[in-house]
Amino acid sequence: MAERHRYPKGPTTYVLRALVVAYLALLVAWPVALVVTNTFEHGDEALRTILEDPDMQAALRLTAVAAVVATAINTVFGVSVSLLLVRNQFPGKRALSALLDLPLSVSPIVVGLALVLVYGGRNGWFGPSLEESGFQVIFSTPGIIMATAFVSLPLVIREVVPVLQELGTEQEQAAQSLGASGWQTFWRITLPSIKWAVIYGVVLTLARSLGEFGAVKVVSGNILGETRTATLAVEEKYLNFDQEGAYAIAFLLASVSVLAILVVFVLRSREARR
Amino acid sequence: MSVQIEEVRPAPTRRTPTHDLTRTSGIGLGVTMTWFSLLVLIPLAAVVTTAAAGGWGGFWRAVSNDQTAAAIRLTVTAAFGVTAVNVVIGTVIAWVLVRDRFPGKGMLELVIDIPFALPTIVAGLVLASLYGNDSPLGLNLVNSGWSVYLAFLFVTLPFVVRTVQPVLEELDQEIEEAAASLGASRFTTFRRIILPALTPAIAAGAALSFARAMGEYGSLVLLSGNLPFTSEVTSVRILSAIENDNRATAAAIATLLLLISLLVIVVLDVIQRRVASRG
Amino acid sequence: MSIDVSGVSKRYGDFVALDNINLTLPTGQLTALLGPSGGGKTTLLRIIAGLETPDGGSVVIEGNDATRLPVQKRNVGFVFQHYAAFKHLSVARNVAFGLEIRKRSKADVKAKVEELLALVHLSQFADRLPSQLSGGQRQRMALARALAIEPTVLLLDEPFGALDAKVRKELRDWLRRLHDEVHVTTVFVTHDQEEALEVADEIVVINEGRVEQVGTPDQLYDQPANDFVMGFLGEVTTVGDVRVRPHDVEVAVAPGVPGAVTGTVRRMLRIGFEVRISVATEGDAPDVTVVMTRTHARQLELAEGTRVWLTPAAGATTMAAARDAVPA
Numbered sequence A: 001m002a003e004r005h006r007y008p009k010g011p012t013t014y015v016l017r018a019l020v021v022a023y024l025a026l027l028v029a030w031p032v033a034l035v036v037t038n039t040f041e042h043g044d045e046a047l048r049t050i051l052e053d054p055d056m057q058a059a060l061r062l063t064a065v066a067a068v069v070a071t072a073i074n075t076v077f078g079v080s081v082s083l084l085l086v087r088n089q090f091p092g093k094r095a096l097s098a099l100l101d102l103p104l105s106v107s108p109i110v111v112g113l114a115l116v117l118v119y120g121g122r123n124g125w126f127g128p129s130l131e132e133s134g135f136q137v138i139f140s141t142p143g144i145i146m147a148t149a150f151v152s153l154p155l156v157i158r159e160v161v162p163v164l165q166e167l168g169t170e171q172e173q174a175a176q177s178l179g180a181s182g183w184q185t186f187w188r189i190t191l192p193s194i195k196w197a198v199i200y201g202v203v204l205t206l207a208r209s210l211g212e213f214g215a216v217k218v219v220s221g222n223i224l225g226e227t228r229t230a231t232l233a234v235e236e237k238y239l240n241f242d243q244e245g246a247y248a249i250a251f252l253l254a255s256v257s258v259l260a261i262l263v264v265f266v267l268r269s270r271e272a273r274r
Numbered sequence B: 001m002s003v004q005i006e007e008v009r010p011a012p013t014r015r016t017p018t019h020d021l022t023r024t025s026g027i028g029l030g031v032t033m034t035w036f037s038l039l040v041l042i043p044l045a046a047v048v049t050t051a052a053a054g055g056w057g058g059f060w061r062a063v064s065n066d067q068t069a070a071a072i073r074l075t076v077t078a079a080f081g082v083t084a085v086n087v088v089i090g091t092v093i094a095w096v097l098v099r100d101r102f103p104g105k106g107m108l109e110l111v112i113d114i115p116f117a118l119p120t121i122v123a124g125l126v127l128a129s130l131y132g133n134d135s136p137l138g139l140n141l142v143n144s145g146w147s148v149y150l151a152f153l154f155v156t157l158p159f160v161v162r163t164v165q166p167v168l169e170e171l172d173q174e175i176e177e178a179a180a181s182l183g184a185s186r187f188t189t190f191r192r193i194i195l196p197a198l199t200p201a202i203a204a205g206a207a208l209s210f211a212r213a214m215g216e217y218g219s220l221v222l223l224s225g226n227l228p229f230t231s232e233v234t235s236v237r238i239l240s241a242i243e244n245d246n247r248a249t250a251a252a253i254a255t256l257l258l259l260i261s262l263l264v265i266v267v268l269d270v271i272q273r274r275v276a277s278r279g
Numbered sequence C: 001m002s003i004d005v006s007g008v009s010k011r012y013g014d015f016v017a018l019d020n021i022n023l024t025l026p027t028g029q030l031t032a033l034l035g036p037s038g039g040g041k042t043t044l045l046r047i048i049a050g051l052e053t054p055d056g057g058s059v060v061i062e063g064n065d066a067t068r069l070p071v072q073k074r075n076v077g078f079v080f081q082h083y084a085a086f087k088h089l090s091v092a093r094n095v096a097f098g099l100e101i102r103k104r105s106k107a108d109v110k111a112k113v114e115e116l117l118a119l120v121h122l123s124q125f126a127d128r129l130p131s132q133l134s135g136g137q138r139q140r141m142a143l144a145r146a147l148a149i150e151p152t153v154l155l156l157d158e159p160f161g162a163l164d165a166k167v168r169k170e171l172r173d174w175l176r177r178l179h180d181e182v183h184v185t186t187v188f189v190t191h192d193q194e195e196a197l198e199v200a201d202e203i204v205v206i207n208e209g210r211v212e213q214v215g216t217p218d219q220l221y222d223q224p225a226n227d228f229v230m231g232f233l234g235e236v237t238t239v240g241d242v243r244v245r246p247h248d249v250e251v252a253v254a255p256g257v258p259g260a261v262t263g264t265v266r267r268m269l270r271i272g273f274e275v276r277i278s279v280a281t282e283g284d285a286p287d288v289t290v291v292m293t294r295t296h297a298r299q300l301e302l303a304e305g306t307r308v309w310l311t312p313a314a315g316a317t318t319m320a321a322a323r324d325a326v327p328a
Helices: A011-038 A044-052 A054-087 A095-101 A106-117 A127-132 A143-149 A155-166 A170-177 A182-210 A214-220 A230-239 A243-273 B002-008 B023-053 B055-064 B066-099 B105-117 B120-131 B145-172 B173-181 B186-215 B234-243 B246-279 C043-051 C092-099 C106-118 C133-148 C165-182 C191-200 C217-222 C227-233 C294-299
Strands: C003-012 C015-025 C028-033 C058-060 C077-078 C154-156 C185-190 C202-207 C211-215 C237-239 C242-244 C250-252 C263-270 C274-281 C288-293 C307-312 C317-321
Touching: A011 B066, A011 B105, A011 B145, A011 C217, A044 A054, A054 A143, A054 A182, A054 B055, A095 B173, A095 B246, A106 A214, A106 B186, A106 B234, A143 A214, A143 B023, A143 C227, A155 A170, A155 A182, A155 B120, A170 A182, A182 A243, A182 B105, A214 B234, A230 A243, A230 B120, A230 C133, A230 C211, A243 B105, A243 B120, A243 C028, B023 B055, B023 B246, B055 B066, B055 B246, B066 B145, B066 B186, B066 B234, B066 B246, B145 B186, B145 C058, B173 B186, B173 C003, B173 C154, B186 B234, B186 B246, B234 B246, B234 C154, C003 C043, C015 C043, C015 C211, C015 C250, C015 C317, C028 C043, C028 C165, C028 C191, C043 C058, C043 C154, C043 C185, C058 C077, C058 C211, C077 C133, C092 C202, C106 C165, C133 C154, C133 C165, C133 C263, C165 C217, C185 C191, C191 C211, C191 C217, C191 C227, C202 C217, C202 C227, C202 C307, C211 C217, C217 C227, C217 C294, C217 C307, C237 C288, C237 C307, C250 C274, C250 C288, C274 C294, C274 C307, C288 C294
Parallel strands: C028 C185, C028 C202, C077 C154, C154 C185
Antiparallel strands: C003 C015, C003 C058, C202 C211, C237 C242, C242 C317, C250 C307, C263 C274, C263 C307, C274 C288
């Protein structure tokens, strides 16, 4: 980058710069800033009320649990699938690679519907027999986890696959020629080499999981203190004219997601400098 | 010995063998595919199956219902409109991020990723605070059709920017200098040299942005009011059908959305393959 | 015998990389697999290492059939063309890797790593990351890493291919001296005939998936088995119906030499102490290339346009020119 020559800056440069800054300010920066000011309109009272409400504590806890479990599943799944896609040949690989992006372009409502149709307790494909054996998915935590895992499924894969491709297989072959088994090669060579990509993937997955709304809304049943997540609480509070409460939860969620992209941003620019 | 082997084994027609899985990776493939099927493939198949159960007539009745058709029309129009805007502004943003230098540029990088990480319900709330009743701009878009455009613009912001940016970074500035040395103006250089190189990336970003807009729900909840024939989008129609326990209708509309998504993915794949074969 | 390769074949789709290779490499020697790129030499090396599986045939290492043995169990040291340095590990940890896998005690590992780093002159870089080393240093690290496991055979794939000319020459001498010190059976792949002639005890010339000739550098240079080997090991020109090296062409400025080919000096090019002369001969035969010292050319008073009579020097390596051979 340092070697890049500078163009002489013409008027176009400044017009484009002004356009971009104005657009981003009006569409993103200003609205997001307003959430902060609205939340703290009456000091930290709104935030304190939310954090002391046991129902809200339950909602936040459920959101955290669902996000962490979904992220853990997607991390293991994502790293395994990435390895298979990059390092192996098998029939149907191209189709799989295309299908893995599907969750990014499926409406969250459709995700919810799809899960209800299969795991719904009353007349889903597998739901009734699962419930007979005492395992409720829909209107329960497993359903929320599945919905969350569905929508954030490709994020780890999208980070890891390009890094694995660039890494190549020479280091792994060298490790094997020195006697390392497949498992040892993975832990000692492959994983440390893709560490940053995995971390970015995890952070992005976590941010996306904490904020999932539509799919969770369909599968959760929104039972107060049981299957109500933080995002569902934002809607409910807002529609019940508790705007301060809605802003406070929104502020909490927004802080986490901004923090997440900040972490990735800082790590990336540190890595780029190295 | 080699001769014998050649006789036993017919000459392979393809360059790559059908698979090279070891036992461990075979098991890995089995486990991951099982999970992927249980989580994604079987549920999506259930949507299509449920829709198909009603036959073509049932499907058509579901999606041609006046209110539903209006919602689909609004969603498709808005998704197209927003994607068109993104193609232009997304490319411009990518350009500014790669080629311009000014203090505070790092902040812009951060701002672009916010819509991706921000919970959609929060996005709706955020937009309502600037473009709602108490708008400091005096611009109330809540409950209007325009709110749909606004929400789509917000949630799809990163797609074109993030697909075009890396390609622009890789683009050899010497090529532009060569064009300039041959007498091309900056505009001509952009149109004849840079734009063709960016087209695949722009198309890919546009496809992602369109698909995202088509299925958007969360950011509209607090913003659009979901007024029938005015600001109600397809996802909301599916949700109402689910809430009315009308699964066949829900599945029919959902299948239509899935088909559109699938089409977009196929287009994306074709574009990417074409780029790969060129590079 | 250290390595016995018999009947090894390998094809990728329709492309035959190796076609029934039979080869025996004696213990303790430094052998070069020499040939043009795409000729199959790297594939053979990787099959010996176990990084590639042959379609047919067998590989026996020190008397043990290794054909079906995975790379982990062969105890071979493999040095990759692009070093394959473990980027996230320090130089010392790179060298220690194979020993850690073998669960050697900490003290053993430390002692061995120190010994090897001293051997490859990298002791002061032990704590650096590979990215902080030069190409030549990285290659020496890779070599130390491969030697750490005390391999039965050491295999090097184009070990100096990615280095610049000067470093390459240094490392070449150094590899030769190292081998005299360590005495491990070593096989290295190269497409550079000079490198092979200078370093190897024995050279295996491989082309289009077949072994063209096996022999010492002298044997190959003086008694090439065929046109390909002769052409690959050095420059060749055609005088009449004889193929000969350009510096083995005798030049006379007066007629009377029996069997001489008559020609005219078309162009003279001086490169340092030597002169390259293009001689146009009668008929439609291509120009003959002659190389001689500057002094010799002066003594003969050669200039462009001078008429000359050419004969292969007595005792030179010659070969009858094939009718359709392309003169070098």
